[in-house]
Amino acid sequence: MNSLDLRADHRQSQALSPRLQHAVRLLQMSSLDFAATLRDTAGRNPFLEVDEGDATGEAVEPVELDGARGAELATPLERVTSDGAAELALPVGDLGDPADPADGGDRDLWMADGGSGQRRSDDGELGALELMAVETSLTAHLHGQLNVLPLSVRDLTLARAVVESLDDDGYLRTPLDELHAVTGLDPLPDAQEMQIALKRVQSLDPAGVAARDVGECLLLQLPAIDCDGTRELARAIVTDHLPALASRDTAALARALGESPARVEAVCDRIRRLDPRPGWRFGASDVAYVVPDVIVKKVRGQWSVQLNPAIVPRLRLNEVYAKLFQRHRTAANAEMGEHLQEARWTLRNVEQRFSTILDVAEAIVQRQHAFLDYGAMAMKPLGLKEIADEVGIHESTVSRVTNNKYMATPVGVLELKYFFSRAMVSANGSACSGTAIRGLIKDIIEAERPEAPLSDAEITRQLAAQGLVVARRTVTKYRQMLKIDAVERRRRVA
Secondary structure, three states: OOOOOOOOOOOOOOOOOHHHHHHHHHHOOOHHHHHHHHHHHHHHOOOEEEOOOOOOOOEEOOEEOOHHHOOOOOOOOOEEOOOOOOOOOOOOOOOOOOOOHHHOOOHHHHHHHOOOOOOOOOOOOOOHHHHOOOOOOHHHHHHHHHOOOOOOHHHHHHHHHHHHOEOOOOEEOOOHHHOOHHHOOOOOOOHHHHHHHHHHHHOOOOOOOOEOOHHHHHHHHHHHOOOHHHHHHHHHHHHHOHHHHHOOOHHHHHHHHOOOHHHHHHHHHHHHOOOOOHHHHOOOOOOOEEOOOEEEEEEOOEEEEEEOOOOOOOEEEOHHHHHHHHHOOOHHHHHHHHHHHHHHHHHHHHHHHHHHHHHHHHHHHHHOHHHHHHOHHHOOOEOHHHHHHHHOOOHHHHHHHHOOOEEEEOOEEEEHHHHOEOEEEOOOOOEEEHHHHHHHHHHHHHOOEOOEOOOHHHHHHHHHHOOOOOOHHHHHHHHHHOOOOOHHHHHHHO
């Protein structure tokens, strides 16, 4: 018969201390998230203070990153010196005497609005914020047009319900029969009233707004085509042959419409100049920015790596507060003790973060200096373990360091992960990286004849002739990573 008993076993296990957990969280953050975290910590911790002194060295400010290319080259760098920014002085002009009735307007109203609906500062000049352009949203733009139309209260309410249901692209994704309840009208509008409200909104600027699909959006913009023949042929293409238009199958469209391929291609080009997302013209677009963590320069023939001064926080411990607290420390102010401990941890972890980033970046540049000299074709295979062994840290730490960290080089801003790729063995036994193969594929496609583009299978055979055995699906994946169209589309464009 089995019996139950209790036993005490001694076992050893690894566990991260709170300080190490804090260090890991800071290490894997991007520069922007790291700066925001430090600002929040300094704002609530009385023992941390920000040094307002000027930064030294050459800083690289945030640059816009092309999200479509991922870790590929971003926009060129713009070097920023330590010179102050030039002041912008715009002449207000002769606005007349607000006290003179001949100039029109009440003095109080003039002084309150600055003469143009804008508030003046204390010195009478327009501030910089008042001179900035204000982004107008799509809904505000449409409501402004509805307000000047001679509509009844019921018709205006229905039109506004349609406007408020549009998405950021300017499309009406919600069925009309679901908008009845949100109008709040009594009696509820019928289907005919909703259709009239939809047509009224579709007649507003920009053309194509309130469409329910891409085809309807393009049809609403066809009246902008002046030529009657071109407009009718475009209407037939959009109405009955939209998939062929999307796939650029000019030959199939010419056979179906009984027109010459040249004329069909000209009409398709005119259709492509229409705007399939009219809502994108309004409102601020989200732009992804990155701040380089390290800067790579060539000094006296050698590549050198340095931290970007723009991301190094000027954070320090307030020694006066710390000494006062240590002198008068009691059990009643344990929370202040936690703040002091957090401040010391933060400063130590910040130093460790930047030291690790710099060590990893130097190891990467040392192994990939040929890439900086000669381009993507000289990129060597590189794994996390090689950098970890050289720096003396764990592979997981290298992964955290290279995640969302960027390097400013003379050829652009690159993510640190861009320099890592697995080795691909060639026919002669030498190893090459996937980045080098992508560069070779790009060179092969750029050298092809426009009238006879190369398929992925033909590119695979050319790589094999050069001793690089790569699968066709790998070539397809690399071509898509390079944002290069397939052979059929390249042939039709040619």
